[in-house]
Amino acid sequence: MIKERFKNGGNWVTLVGFCISLAVVLTLLLSYALFPIDAAFYQVRHLYPISAGALYQNYVELMTYLQFPWIDKLVLTNFPVSASGALHFADVKKLFILAWLLLIVTAPFAIRFLHRLKVKKQNYRLLWAAQVGLVVPIVIALVASINFDQFFVTFHQLFFRNQDWLFDPATDPIILVLPEEFFMHCFILAFVLFEGMMLIGIIKARRSLKQLR
Template sequence: MAWLNKVKQWLQWLGLYLWLLSGTIVLTINATWLYYFNARWQHLGHLVNLSTGRLMTNYFQLLAYLNFPWVRKLQMRDFTDSPSALVHFADVKNLFLLDYAVFIVTGVTTYYLWRRLKRDRQLWRFVLPMQTALWVPPLIAAVMAVNFDQFFVFFHKILFRNSDWLFDPLFDRIIIVLPDTFFGQCFVLAFVILEWSFAYYLSVGKQALNELK
C-alpha cells in the first residue's frame, strides 16, 4: 500500500527532527560546564554563602533528581524547597524523562531512515529539509532577543499547567543561584547545537548530491 509507505516515511522524517531536537535538549540540560562558568563568573555561591564547589554539589544533586527515574525525592545539601517548588521540579523531571524517551524512540526511527537513504543512495534528500530547518533557530533567537523576559514567561506557560515556576526567593533560595542569564545562555547553546545539527545533515546531503553528478 503506497499510502502506508508514505506515512511511514513522513513519520521517519518527523522522527529525525524530534531526534535532533530532543538530543539538543539532552546536551543542553546536562551542560554542567555552563553552570560552573556562571557560578564562577557571577559569584553565585556568594549570594547564598556557599563556595563554588559546594554550590556545584547541590546543582549535581538537582540534576540527579531531574535526570534519573530512580531518584524519587529531591534532596539538596544546602537548599530546601516549598511545596509549590517541589511540584514544579517534579513537573520538570517528567519533561526531562519524556525528552529522554523521545530521544531513544526517534533514535531508532532515525537509524532506519539513514540506513534506507544510504542503501538507496538518496542521502541527498537531506538537503531541502535541512535548508528549511536552518531558518528556524535564528528566527526563534530573534524573537527571544527582542524581549527575553516575555519569551521566558511564554515558554513556561506553554510547558507548565500552573504558576509553581514563580519561585519566591524567601522560601526557595535555589532560585537565587539559577539566574535568568543562565537560562538565556542555555537557550543560546541549544540554538547553536541545533543549528550545527541541521548544517551537518545538510552537508551530508550536499556531498551525496555531488557524488551523483
Template sequence: MWLNKIKHWLQWLGLYLWLVSGTIILTINASWLYFLNAYFQKLGPAVNLSLGRLMTNYYQMLAYLNFPWVPALKMNDFTDSAGALFHFAQVKNLFLLDYAVFIVTSVTTYYLWQRLKRNQQLWRFVLPMQTALWVPPIVALVMSLNFDQFFIYFHELLFRNSDWLFDPLYDRIILVLPDTFFLQCFVLAFVIIEWAFAYYLSVGKQALKTLD
C-alpha cells in the same frame, strides 16, 4: 503505497524530534555552563556557599531531574516549598519524556539513514535541512527582542500553573539560577541544533556531488 508514505513521513518527523530531543539533552546536562556562571557571577557567595559546595547541590538537582530511580529532590543546602517541589517534579517528567523521545527516534532515525544510504538518496537531506536552518535564527530573534517575556511564554506553554515563580524567601535555589544562565542555555541549544541541521545539510550536498 499510502502506508509507505506515512512511514516515510514519520521517519522524517522522527529525525527532527531526534535532533531536538538530543539538543535538549546536551543542553540540560551542560554543567560546565553552570559552573562558568557560578564562577564568574559569584553565585555561591550569594547564598554563603563555596563554589564546590554549590556545584554539589547543582549535581544533586540534576540527578533528581535526570534519573527515574531518584524519587525525591534532596539537596544538601537547599530546601524548597511545596510549590517548588511540584514544579521540579513536573520538570523531571519533561526530562524523562525527552529521553523517551530521543530513544524511540534514535531507532527510527537509524532506519531512515540506512534506507537513504542503501538507496543512494542521502541527497534528500538537503531540502528539509535548508528549511530547518531558518527556524533557530527566527526563534532567537524573537527571544532577543524581549527575553523576559519569551521566558514567561515558554513557561506558560509548558506549565499550567504558576509554581515556576519561586519566592526567594522560601526557595533560595532561585538565587543561584539567574535568568542569564537560562538565556545562555537557550543560546547553546540554538547553536547545537543549528550545527546539527548544517551537518545533515552537508551530508546531503556531498551526496549530490557524488551523483554528478
C-alpha cells in the same frame, strides 16, 4: 502507496524528534560544565552563603533528581525546597525524562533511516528538511533575543500549567544561584547544537547532489 507515504512521513517525524531530543539531552549533559562557569562569572555565591564546591554538589543533586525517574523526592543538601518549588521541579522532571525517552525511542529508527539514505545514495533528500530546520530556530532565536525576559515567561506559560515557576527566594533560595543568564546560555547551547545538526544535514545533502550530477 498510502502505506509507503505514511512510513516515509513517520521516518521524517522520527528524525526530527531525534534531532530535537538529542540537542536537549546534550544541553542537559553539557550544563554540568556550564553551570560552574556561569555561577563564578555572575558571582551568585554573593547572594547565598555557600562554597563553590557545595554549590556544584547541590546542582548535581538537582540534575540527578530531574533526570532519574526512580528518584521521587527532591532533596538538596544546602537549600530548602518549598511545596510549590518541589511541584515545579516535578513538572520539569517530566519534561527532562520525556526528552530522554524520546531520544531513546527515536534513535534506532532515525539512525536506520539515515543509514538507508546513505546506502541508497539519497542523502540529497535531507536538504529541504535541514534547510527548514535551520531557518525556524533562527526565527525563534531572533524573537528571543529581542526580549529574552518575555520569551522566558512565554516559554514557561506554554510548558507549565501553573505559576509555581515564579520562585520566592525566601522559600526557595535555589533560584538565587540559578541566574537567568544561565538559562539563556542553555537555550543558546541547545540552539547551536540543533543548528549544527541541520548544517551537517545540508552539507551531506549537497555532497549527494554533486555526486548525482
